[in-house]
Amino acid sequence: MTQTLRRLTETPSQTAGPYVHIGCIPTFAGNPGIYPEDLGLRAIEDGALGEPITITGAVYDGTGWALRDAMLESWQADAAGLYPGQPGADPNVNGFCRFAADKDSGDYALSTIKPGRTRLRDGREQAPHIAVWITARGINIGLLTRIYFDDEDNSADPVLSRIEQRPRADTLIARKTGEGRYRFDIRLQGDNETVFLDM
């Protein structure tokens, strides 16, 4: 016999299901009036420092069909690489945003500022990136990934460097399509399946 370990086990996940919108973004879902506005409507407020950007993309299933029912959340640092809550962080950067695939096209759009480089405990730098968490019907536990940018130096990023199959790292890199505009598609399965993170 041993002592009993004083640890609890995490509550198991379940799918967000097809109706996640009425719980998390009820105004978007057509049920306004319960809250003044949906949570996480804006990643930034007026006056946020940095380069304004819009990232557009879609979430594709294994058949190449764009999900119309996905809900996404993003979390990012400010232009100086500080997360909201850290001393000196830009008060106009909320960092968090919630957005959904369009019910007709499947496209999502995230308007924000480009985040700065962030630092790990050991001093290494992470290239600018936005964490993204994807939920939908058929996804049993939310999928975590990151958006990096093709016009940044990503060569020393600790996460990208850990991807053993180098071509797969490209699945985390948004492509610039115009001034302040990027495209980032997420593939749940199949050719060019996105790298999902367990961190």
Next chain:
Amino acid sequence: MRNAPTDPGPLIPRNRAAHPVAYDPDYKTSVSRSPKWPLLSMESTITEETGPVFGHGLLGPLDNNLILNFTQGEAPAVGERIRVHGRVLDETGRPVPNTLVEIWQANAGGRYRHIKDTYFAPLDPNFGGCGRTITDDDGAYEFMTIRPGAYPWPNRANDWRPMHIHYSIFGSGFGQRLISQMYFQGDPLIDLCPIAHTIKDRGQLDRLVAPLDMAGSRPMDYLAYQFDIVLRGRRQTMFENKPEGM
């Protein structure tokens, strides 16, 4: 270095065996939406260790009362009145205070107020189906709502969801983010539900089944169910000042 006083510590790696499998042919939609490649497992970084903070100022007075919040108190929803309450803890047993808990559910007839829900059970004009609250200093939270109905869904020829409430919990870091579902003690449909059984560890599935809590109920008013939630914990030790090993 983690001697900064604000460093909350790295997240304990997730025990994936405690969670549902991604691919489960009995839950047909998961077949084309489950990654085939293994996840890239790494130590958490500041990106996952930090997360949005929502203050109590976010909340309106009826946000955690689904019986009244759709009509702003004008008219109550139809159904069996229940109180659902519990605590949010982390894997080390510490309470998770000041964290946002959101719920959504079908009405008493098993119908969601959602454009995609075409089940012919009627909508309740007084029920929206969502609520939110923020845990107190002990990690405690509570909701007033009505017991949701079971409902049929297109999967196998005759699948029904057990009565359930969907939960979304934030924690203090983006890597703790969790969405799950609460079931009700004694519901025979739990054993038949392919979504519930994407969790292969029966002990873990049982942790989603809320027991009836007579002591937490109110005579002549409502029954209560207790639903505690455990989020990922953080490693907190003095011995963190070495470079990350591979």
